[in-house]
Amino acid sequence: MSDESRVRFRVRDHIGVISGLFLGGVAFLSVLALAIMGDEQAVTLLVVIVVGIGLIALGTRMRG
Numbered sequence: 001m002s003d004e005s006r007v008r009f010r011v012r013d014h015i016g017v018i019s020g021l022f023l024g025g026v027a028f029l030s031v032l033a034l035a036i037m038g039d040e041q042a043v044t045l046l047v048v049i050v051v052g053i054g055l056i057a058l059g060t061r062m063r064g
Helices: 015-036 040-063
Strands: none
């Protein structure tokens, strides 16, 4: 396999995805910490997030 046929991974080409995953993870952990401390609205938000991601994953599998 020559070097020309391989696709190189360059961070700057994927910086939006990488930063989105990082910032999303920070936000999720912040809401999780609030939920652990007993905030009922944070628990509701976590349920909505988990159900939403589940529906997106299910819809992707049904479509694909």
